[in-house]
Amino acid sequence: MQKIISILVRNHPGVLSHVAGLFTRRAYNIESIAAGETENPEVTRITIVVSGDEFILDQVTKQLEKLIDVIQVQDLKYSESVTRELVLLTIFVSVKQRQKVIATANTFGAVVLDISEKTMTLEFVGNRRKIDTIIHALQEFRIKALARTGIVAVPLESQIEKERTLL
Amino acid sequence: MTTKKMTGAQMIIQSLIDEGVEYIFGFPGGAVIPIYDVLYDAPIKHILTRHEQGAAHAADGYARVTGRVGVCLATSGPGATNLVTGLATAHMDSVPMVAITGQVAVSSIGNDSFQESDIYGISIPITKYNYLVKNPDDLQATIREAFHIARTGRPGPVLIDIPKDVQTAWIAPKPLKPVELPGYCTRRKVTSEQIDAILDALRHARRPVIYAGGGVVCSGASPQLREFIKKTRIPITTSLMGKGIYPENDALSLGMLGMHGTKYANHAVHESDLIISMGVRFDDRVAGNVQRFAPLAKIVHIDIDPAEIGKRLAVDIPVVGDLKSILTKLNRKVNIPARQDWLDQVAEIKMKYPLTFKEDGKLMPQFILRTLSEMTRGKAIITTDVGQHQMWAALYYQCIEPRRFVTSGGSGTMGYGFPAAIGATVGCPKLPVVAICGDGSFQMCIQELATVRMYRLPVKIFIFNNGYLGMVRQWQQMFYNRRYSYTTLEFNPDFCQVAKGYDIPAIRVTSSEEVVGAINQALKIDGPVLVDFHIEREENVMPMIPPGGGQTDFILEGEA
Numbered sequence: 001m002q003k004i005i006s007i008l009v010r011n012h013p014g015v016l017s018h019v020a021g022l023f024t025r026r027a028y029n030i031e032s033i034a035a036g037e038t039e040n041p042e043v044t045r046i047t048i049v050v051s052g053d054e055f056i057l058d059q060v061t062k063q064l065e066k067l068i069d070v071i072q073v074q075d076l077k078y079s080e081s082v083t084r085e086l087v088l089l090t091i092f093v094s095v096k097q098r099q100k101v102i103a104t105a106n107t108f109g110a111v112v113l114d115i116s117e118k119t120m121t122l123e124f125v126g127n128r129r130k131i132d133t134i135i136h137a138l139q140e141f142r143i144k145a146l147a148r149t150g151i152v153a154v155p156l157e158s159q160i161e162k163e164r165t166l167l
Numbered sequence: 168m169t170t171k172k173m174t175g176a177q178m179i180i181q182s183l184i185d186e187g188v189e190y191i192f193g194f195p196g197g198a199v200i201p202i203y204d205v206l207y208d209a210p211i212k213h214i215l216t217r218h219e220q221g222a223a224h225a226a227d228g229y230a231r232v233t234g235r236v237g238v239c240l241a242t243s244g245p246g247a248t249n250l251v252t253g254l255a256t257a258h259m260d261s262v263p264m265v266a267i268t269g270q271v272a273v274s275s276i277g278n279d280s281f282q283e284s285d286i287y288g289i290s291i292p293i294t295k296y297n298y299l300v301k302n303p304d305d306l307q308a309t310i311r312e313a314f315h316i317a318r319t320g321r322p323g324p325v326l327i328d329i330p331k332d333v334q335t336a337w338i339a340p341k342p343l344k345p346v347e348l349p350g351y352c353t354r355r356k357v358t359s360e361q362i363d364a365i366l367d368a369l370r371h372a373r374r375p376v377i378y379a380g381g382g383v384v385c386s387g388a389s390p391q392l393r394e395f396i397k398k399t400r401i402p403i404t405t406s407l408m409g410k411g412i413y414p415e416n417d418a419l420s421l422g423m424l425g426m427h428g429t430k431y432a433n434h435a436v437h438e439s440d441l442i443i444s445m446g447v448r449f450d451d452r453v454a455g456n457v458q459r460f461a462p463l464a465k466i467v468h469i470d471i472d473p474a475e476i477g478k479r480l481a482v483d484i485p486v487v488g489d490l491k492s493i494l495t496k497l498n499r500k501v502n503i504p505a506r507q508d509w510l511d512q513v514a515e516i517k518m519k520y521p522l523t524f525k526e527d528g529k530l531m532p533q534f535i536l537r538t539l540s541e542m543t544r545g546k547a548i549i550t551t552d553v554g555q556h557q558m559w560a561a562l563y564y565q566c567i568e569p570r571r572f573v574t575s576g577g578s579g580t581m582g583y584g585f586p587a588a589i590g591a592t593v594g595c596p597k598l599p600v601v602a603i604c605g606d607g608s609f610q611m612c613i614q615e616l617a618t619v620r621m622y623r624l625p626v627k628i629f630i631f632n633n634g635y636l637g638m639v640r641q642w643q644q645m646f647y648n649r650r651y652s653y654t655t656l657e658f659n660p661d662f663c664q665v666a667k668g669y670d671i672p673a674i675r676v677t678s679s680e681e682v683v684g685a686i687n688q689a690l691k692i693d694g695p696v697l698v699d700f701h702i703e704r705e706e707n708v709m710p711m712i713p714p715g716g717g718q719t720d721f722i723l724e725g726e727a
Binding site: 008025070 | 287288291292295296297299316348349350351472473474477478
């Protein structure tokens with residue numbers, strides 16, 4: 001099982017150590033972690049995808065809430081949130097094959113950022129499934145570098161509103 | 168508070184005074200000289216230990232007996248890393264402490280400077296919170312916040328790492344503002360529905376048992392717990408950390424639960440249909456096998472830390488909040504008849520599985536502790552190291568007040584007991600303080616003999632000397648086919664001679680007839696005393712549930 005946890009923390013130099021340290025100490029598995037400032041420069045949002053059984057996932061939330069620097073912990077359900085990840089991918093592409101890569105990129109809305117004699121660099125954004133699909137579609141090309149930001153997510157307010165009216 | 172500019176070091180000491188600190192346990196070094204310079208004529212008393220680990224344990228012992236925040240001070244690098252075991256010990260047992268460490272100057276941090284260590288990074292997992300103060304202007308607010316965090320909610324140790332140039336910088340004191348921590352919640356509202364749910368469970372229970380621990384101590388809820396038991400007549404068992412929250416000589420007390428708990432406590436829990444657990448964490452030494460823990464019982468779990476609820480076992484009625492206020496609310500409303508048939512059954516279990524040991528004239532450790540318990544009427548402060556002697560003390564010393572049994576429960580830190588006794592006697596100078604030590608454990612902090620002699624602290628050191636690392640030897644006997652791998656202390660010093668070297672009176676006891684006289688003499692002597700008890704060498708701690716066993720899976724003596 002996986003879940004996305006979105007936490008707001010006080011923005012200071014040691015805070016990532018405290019959060020990451022908790023995962024090491026309690027042997028929780030981080031699938032991805034992404035951090036950045038919010039609208040308030042004193043507050044950072046960290047989005048963590050964590051895997052484990054239901055029992056562990058429940059503990060992760062409670063232990064995070066205990067950290068002094070953590071202001072708020074929000075469990076995001078995949079069905080009620082929008083998730084995005086950005087990927088930079090450099091692959092070895094011969095001049096002959098460039099058009100094929102560009103066509104694939106267009107199909108998925110990926111952007112070509114750079115073309116060198118032997119390589120092409122693409123940027124694409126999406127949820128995890130879309131990203132896996134693109135990488136799969138380009139699998140015949142040898143990867144030179146792959147960088148992923150990790151997932152960021154926010155709740156889908158419209159979805160939550162709908163559920164509220166149903167209740 | 169003056170508004171005159173002061174140095175960082177002056178600010179540190181002034182802030183400690185403002186927090187009500189009377190004692191600091193510490194050891195000087197290069198990166199804290201400015202702080203020590205201020206301490207030289209400050210109205211705070213400093214106890215110089217002989218090792219930083221001793222300072223940390225002493226601050227911890229002081230905090231446990233007084234309920235106040237213990238403070239220790241060490242220099243950068245090795246001074247700071249020597250605090251690590253002490254911080255981890257305090258963290259596991261939720262002890263309020265503030266540790267101040269010196270650090271190399273801000274500009275030198277990260278350069279592998281002389282006596283530099285990343286104590287901020289090192290101490291993250293073993294403190295409740297920690298700080299590296301790089302900006303002198305943050306110092307005042309940081310110290311205030313640190314004390315607030317250490318003593319509120321579930322208490323714990325907080326470390327403040329202060330670079331030397333921050334200590335020497337000039338700072339203008341600011342008016343103190345209330346601590347602002349947006350995500351830190353110390354007070355949790357308990358609803359009347361939750362109180363009613365507990366009361367309802369109580370009404371339906373036929374065989375209720377209270378299982379209470381250190382949380383009751385932290386909350387100061389022992390009087391409320393006693394009132395609750397007086398009203399409900401429910402038998403109580405405690406964790407190691409809960410010793411003394413209810414008088415252990417009372418008929419309703421079942422003593423300690425778990426691996427080395429009493430048989431009757433474990434059997435009562437096994438038979439129970441309602442466990443009211445308060446300020447406990449169902450640690451693996453209590454509930455070795457959570458699947459088989461109290462199989463017939465509904466479980467109420469009350470704790471201030473939401474993360475403890477459901478951490479090791481599923482509970483039926485979870486309540487997060489402060490025990491003192493919850494027990495006060497319960498006491499106001501509770502009205503159930505005593506379950507006489509259950510009390511009779513418990514009395515029967517107690518008769519059937521008494522706590523016994525062989526009394527064949529040899530010098531038995533249990534006999535010493537039972538005698539000490541009787542002679543001090545359960546009112547002394549007992550500190551312990553970790554091992555067999557610790558469990559014997561837990562079983563045979565009957566505490567009647569909380570904060571009088573000082574032991575490293577969660578962390579199991581050998582060498583804890585003696586320095587903790589230093590803090591205990593400083594915190595409670597009017598009470599007799601007895602450090603129950605193993606011959607193995609004692610040698611881990613033996614250097615503090617100089618500290619007790621220097622300040623003439625009346626710590627009575629009782630060494631349970633069997634020439635073994637006894638608890639590990641017991642496990643080797645039971646589970647490793649008697650292969651005593653490196654647990655025999657083939658050489659031990661003559662502890663009485665060692666004491667003599669430190670100008671401390673010492674008594675050697677080799678037979679049971681000498682016990683009463685030796686204890687009397689030790690308690691009577693003004694100042695520190697060492698008593699070296701040469702106990703029966705291969706005596707085991709019984710009863711015992713093997714690791715991972717259910718509450719009634721006792722190993723029988725002689726079976727292993």
